Amino acid sequence: MFRHRVLSVFPVVIAAAASSVGIAAGCSAEGKRLAFDKTTGGSANAGGVGGAGGEGSAGDNASAQTGGSDGFGGMIHIDGGSTEEAPDVAVNPCGSACGPTELCGVDELGVDHSGLDDDCNGMIDETCPCIAGQAHSCFRGDPSFRHSPGCFPGTQLCDETGTWGPCIGGVHADENCHMSDVAGCHPMQTAPFANVNLKEGTGAFSEDALAGSEAWTVTCPPGVDPCPAVGGTGPADDFKPLQSGEYTVTYTKRVASGETATCVYPLFVGARGLRVELEWEHDRASVDLDLYLHKANNTQPWTIGGSSVACGYGNCTLDKLLDGSTIHWFDDDAAPPEPVNWYLDPEEANNTCFYAPRGVGDAWRTYGEGCHNPRLDLDNISCVHRITDPDHPDFCAPENINVDFPPRDGWMRIAVHYFGGTASTDVHPRVKIFCNGELGADLGPTGFYDPEQPVTFIPEDSGDRFWLVADVLFPKPDPGQCGGSDTCIVRPIYEDETMKTPFLSEARTMIRDFGPAYPSLPRP
Structure with a gap:
């Protein structure tokens, strides 16, 4: 699958502070559902x-x-x-x-x-x-x-x-x-x-x-x-x-x-590890939003489409990986639960990439190496909202990025880019962050200053709006705390921490900037 994209970008300086308060999902109420x-x-x-x-x-x-x-x-x-x-x-x-x-x-x-x-x-x-x-x-x-x-x-x-x-x-x-x-x-x-x-x-x-x-x-x-x-x-x-x-x-x-x-x-x-899902309205003309995940504890600037330190549509799908993608975060020879680049699970159902719709899952399966970490199962460029058959090539499938075996004590950053489209009305992105099958945060409709005003992309944002969503961490297990290995911490990124405003920037800024520094690592 080849994707044509054209984007003009210009340098701008930006500075803001991230939240100092974390969102924790504990083991105490059934750490793993699956x-x-x-x-x-x-x-x-x-x-x-x-x-x-x-x-x-x-x-x-x-x-x-x-x-x-x-x-x-x-x-x-x-x-x-x-x-x-x-x-x-x-x-x-x-x-x-x-x-x-x-x-x-x-x-x-x-x-x-x-x-x-x-x-x-x-x-x-x-x-x-x-x-x-x-x-x-x-x-x-x-x-x-x-x-x-x-x-x-x-x-x-x-x-x-x-x-x-x-x-x-x-x-x-x-x-x-x-x-x-x-x-x-x-x-x-x-799954x-x-x-x-x-x-x-x-x-x-x-x-x-x-x-x-x-x-x-x-x-x-x-x-x-x-x-x-x-x-x-x-x-x-x-x-x-x-x-x-x-x-x-x-x-x-x-x-x-x-x-x-x-x-x-x-x-x-649900699925193991980290799974980030992006959804938005698909009934308001053609709108293309893109999901990104930045490498743990790395603060290099973003690249539209993805880079060696950021998973996106240009380097994290199977066709891009087979075409020489430079994204290689983990050891090829590691053994789970340690982070590993490719992993073929002996339990068929745990290779969730094998079931991706639109024939993409069959391609992952045929390649024979299992699922890559990180990966974008499929890129939802355009779709038809009235179609309800999930196997139809025009079904509005969500964009999702996965890391089956996430690194410990390493913050990873989630972002959304409004790549383009023809919408004449507002668009409202929604990001759900799942850790070992459990919802850790639901951001966009909630999570910010005004419950009556979700995160909003206006028509003029098309082609440039870049939302820094949240940082997520899987801390090292604490031997003194039950189930710590299943815990994740999510911190929304705020432009103004007091007002709890979302961090909305521009692509032309973020290709020269990473955004706010990662939070400090939590300690017992």
Whole structure:
């Protein structure tokens, strides 16, 4: 694939300060959702109730309470007066039983309580400060159950007031996730781009469905637009999620009596390491935005298209790598989890580049070296918003950059360039940063000074606007802190730290400048 680009650039000086406050995603609420190493809980066929849980509440002994199910994968509510004892389960060393107080951050024993419902009141981190745009995993109810089969964390987003919002999605202890029947509708897991047979999530619930009566619909996570359509014509319906997050699957069947029954279950989509996804409106004429990732702890200026120190459309796609790209950040002979340049995972599903749409995945697979780090799976130059088939060459696929095995203690910088287009209206870029499958930040619609005014590119920005989004770090594991190896820290970059304004510059400036200095490395 050859891409013609022309851009005029001129030198300008710029200076600003980065934020000194970090966004941390702790291990405490299920550090890894996807079992890449076959050791974590919540496999694709794990039991659990379907649907997203509400805030709800539980009594002081929530870990020893049971509730009832509607039989169709709906919520299981807690009865505060119940005294039935829960099954004996192992207590996760990263967690704690229900206590009298909601806790924030890491305690003196090195246990991270971020995202935990420590007092089991159905609310999480309600007294803990945060930064707008911050995101982390969250788990309601007794924290000791969060790694149990059938239990999955949800996601919390920090609002503009510095307050954690509700825990959205997931399957939680206050829904008795650890006691759910694994035979019926249950949560599923997959990697981005992989085709999913949604039938597998219905379990025994679909066994009495009349032939030809089954149907699936999928609701995508916020910001995923267009939402890929469900393909196929029956029990083998396929679905290809191109972006990370929690999808809601609704299954409907008709049985011999003529009645219709429905169940709802979540589909968790994520990948290991660092995955950065860029989305914007595709229904406002042709707009081309480009995603960039700068090499860890390197402060050389940016280059439009990419360079040896910045991953972009001109050097990080497979065709550019095969055409002599100079991007080579890591050791070819390293062994994961150490950063490695190319890696062919023996577990087929972990080579996420193999499933990229538009035939790109087949090219990665045919090359036979696995997936490159870093990489841009595909470059979305133009698309047609009304198309919902994710395999169609004109589907509006997100731009995404991946580092499967990110370096430790090395800041990497994320940027977006408004390359060009014909839009006569504003465009609003949205960047989601995922660390080991968990959302670490959602920036653009949130994360900055005005919740009513997201990051905006106006028509006059076409060809030059350059947004320095955030710095991301995977710190070295702290032996004294549970799950530190799965933690990432994200710091939004501000033009004015007090006002929390986004850092919007111009390409003609950034080819001579890196932007604000990287933050200092965090230390225990």
